[in-house]
Amino acid sequence: MADMIEIKGLNKYFGDLHVLKDIDLTVAAGEKVVIIGPSGSGKSTLIRCVNFLEEPTSGTVSIDGTQLTRKNHLEMTRKYSSMVFQQFNLYPNMTVLGNLTLAPIKLQKKSKEEATAAAMAALKRVGLAEKAGEYPQNLSGGQQQRVAIARALVTKQPIILFDEPTSALDPEMIQEVLDVMIELAQENITMICVTHEMGFARQVADRVVFMEDGRILEVGTPEHFFENPENPRCREFLNKILH
Amino acid sequence: MLDGLFDARRWNITLDSMGPFWDGFLFTLQVVVVGLVISLVLGTVLGVFSTTRSRVLRAVSRVYVEFFQNTPLPVQVFFYYMAGPRVLQAITGAPSPVRISSFVIGAVGVGLYHAAYVSEVIRTGIESVPRGQMEAARSQGFSRPQAYLYIILPQTFKVILPPLCNQTLNLVKNTSVLALIAGGDLMYNADNFVSTYGYLQGYIMACVLYFVICFPLALLVQYLEKRAKRKPRAKVIPGVTPEPVKEA
Numbered sequence: 001m002a003d004m005i006e007i008k009g010l011n012k013y014f015g016d017l018h019v020l021k022d023i024d025l026t027v028a029a030g031e032k033v034v035i036i037g038p039s040g041s042g043k044s045t046l047i048r049c050v051n052f053l054e055e056p057t058s059g060t061v062s063i064d065g066t067q068l069t070r071k072n073h074l075e076m077t078r079k080y081s082s083m084v085f086q087q088f089n090l091y092p093n094m095t096v097l098g099n100l101t102l103a104p105i106k107l108q109k110k111s112k113e114e115a116t117a118a119a120m121a122a123l124k125r126v127g128l129a130e131k132a133g134e135y136p137q138n139l140s141g142g143q144q145q146r147v148a149i150a151r152a153l154v155t156k157q158p159i160i161l162f163d164e165p166t167s168a169l170d171p172e173m174i175q176e177v178l179d180v181m182i183e184l185a186q187e188n189i190t191m192i193c194v195t196h197e198m199g200f201a202r203q204v205a206d207r208v209v210f211m212e213d214g215r216i217l218e219v220g221t222p223e224h225f226f227e228n229p230e231n232p233r234c235r236e237f238l239n240k241i242l243h
Numbered sequence: 244m245l246d247g248l249f250d251a252r253r254w255n256i257t258l259d260s261m262g263p264f265w266d267g268f269l270f271t272l273q274v275v276v277v278g279l280v281i282s283l284v285l286g287t288v289l290g291v292f293s294t295t296r297s298r299v300l301r302a303v304s305r306v307y308v309e310f311f312q313n314t315p316l317p318v319q320v321f322f323y324y325m326a327g328p329r330v331l332q333a334i335t336g337a338p339s340p341v342r343i344s345s346f347v348i349g350a351v352g353v354g355l356y357h358a359a360y361v362s363e364v365i366r367t368g369i370e371s372v373p374r375g376q377m378e379a380a381r382s383q384g385f386s387r388p389q390a391y392l393y394i395i396l397p398q399t400f401k402v403i404l405p406p407l408c409n410q411t412l413n414l415v416k417n418t419s420v421l422a423l424i425a426g427g428d429l430m431y432n433a434d435n436f437v438s439t440y441g442y443l444q445g446y447i448m449a450c451v452l453y454f455v456i457c458f459p460l461a462l463l464v465q466y467l468e469k470r471a472k473r474k475p476r477a478k479v480i481p482g483v484t485p486e487p488v489k490e491a
């Protein structure tokens with residue numbers, strides 16, 4: 001498989017705070033990578049470097065062979081990546097349909113009809129076609145996150161980044177969102193997902209990445225990872241969240 | 244002292260000489276409209292400046308706002324009236340000071356003054372939009388200006404409309420500053436009337452006419468404030484996608 005994302009020697013500082021330390025990570029096209037690690041370890045910052053929401057202090061992030069720069073990152077994002085956030089971040093002043101058609105119309109220059117058709121198809125996939133005319137605040141958290149996933153899908157980029165998509169949800173709504181993500185994972189889409197849902201990781205991940213204190217401490221298949229992780233810190237962390 | 248208040252003859256004279264009042268009323272309305280446009284456009288630009296990451300733009304906005312909010316409007320208007328013609332002369336290289344009509348001084352005067360207040364309203368509005376909105380926009384590939392235009396600013400409308408209407412109301416009243424420089428506005432014409440026929444009817448009529456403009460605005464503010472508080476927004480079924488929506 002060709003490399004879709006290549007991260008090399010990535011360092012990120014917030015002021016004096018060294019948040020990412022010499023990160024190297026390569027993700028193949030179509031690969032599903034799950035990132036886990038304790039709070040504050042830099043997971044969000046790492047995936048936010050992949051769409052340049054955070055600018056690397058040093059090192060490089062390349063997508064499909066092209067290095068992200070201040071100049072090209074918007075164009076690269078439009079072409080390659082979309083993102084799903086912990087807090088959904090739907091546009092509250094627009095209907096569900098409006099949320100899904102804004103970028104296709106304004107950025108991809110699609111006609112309203114074309115964008116609407118694509119949006120309705122994406123909404124069907126997440127099981128919310130009947131909510132097209134609703135406003136986000138009238139939806140449950142799980143429904144909002146499914147709409148957010150549909151919004152990420154409708155622009156059809158090859159990469160989707162998830163930053164703890166189920167962490168803000170009531171427990172009874174987590175599964176409906178995970179189901180959508182599992183269904184998505186059947187496709188040739190490249191996924192990087194920060195999550196603590198270990199069942200999801202086992203079922204979907206090609207590789208699991210463990211981060212702590214700004215470093216990647218362990219990378220491996222889910223089997224390797226959950227059966228016998230080598231790094232003691234990783235073992236400790238897994239013990240904590242699995243029990 | 245207030246004998247004249249119920250003097251029918253005086254009221255007849257007043258009602259017979261409404262011409263200057265209406266002239267002033269129309270003139271004031273025109274100053275309001277142009278001044279409002281100036282304050283809204285400039286205020287929005289300055290408000291956006293104050294929320295950008297650029298220190299220079301933030302400083303420009305801050306200095307502007309502090310200057311105009313902390314000096315009295317009449318002083319500013321006198322200054323334009325006196326200094327404006329000479330400044331224009333210097334800029335254009337004209338042989339003598341360039342006459343500026345009271346209309347321009349009025350519209351620019353209240354426009355620049357209220358832009359400072361509008362800017363603060365816009366800034367507060369933008370700051371009320373959660374950070375995640377800009378991030379979502381950028382994760383979709385919107386540039387910052389596009390994000391402001393399509394996503395951030397539209398979300399501020401609900402919050403900023405009531406205070407903007409309040410600003411409009413103040414702007415209307417503040418156009419009366421033009422009377423100080425013989426502006427031909429409602430207040431000035433009322434003053435002229437007063438000097439011939441006495442103050443009671445003249446100022447009462449001026450008040451009535453200002454009230455006619457301002458009171459509907461005050462009602463609008465109340466309505467908008469109520470509307471902004473309404474929580475559950477009604478479903479909107481977009482006409483373009485009736486089939487899937489009805490399937491439910």
Ligand SMILES: Nc1ncnc2c1ncn2[C@@H]1O[C@H](COP(=O)(O)OP(=O)(O)OP(=O)(O)O)[C@@H](O)[C@H]1O
Pocket residue numbers: 014017019037038039040041042043044045046
């Ligand atoms: N914009 C910022 N400015 C300053 N510090 C930041 C910023 N964003 C993150 N940090 C800090 O960087 C560190 C890593 O944050 P990050 O959000 O990447 O961690 P995380 O692994 O995603 O944690 P969590 O599981 O809590 O989401 C934390 O110490 C955080 O406080």
Ligand SMILES: [Mg+2]
Pocket residue numbers: 043044045163164
């Ligand atoms: Mg995080």
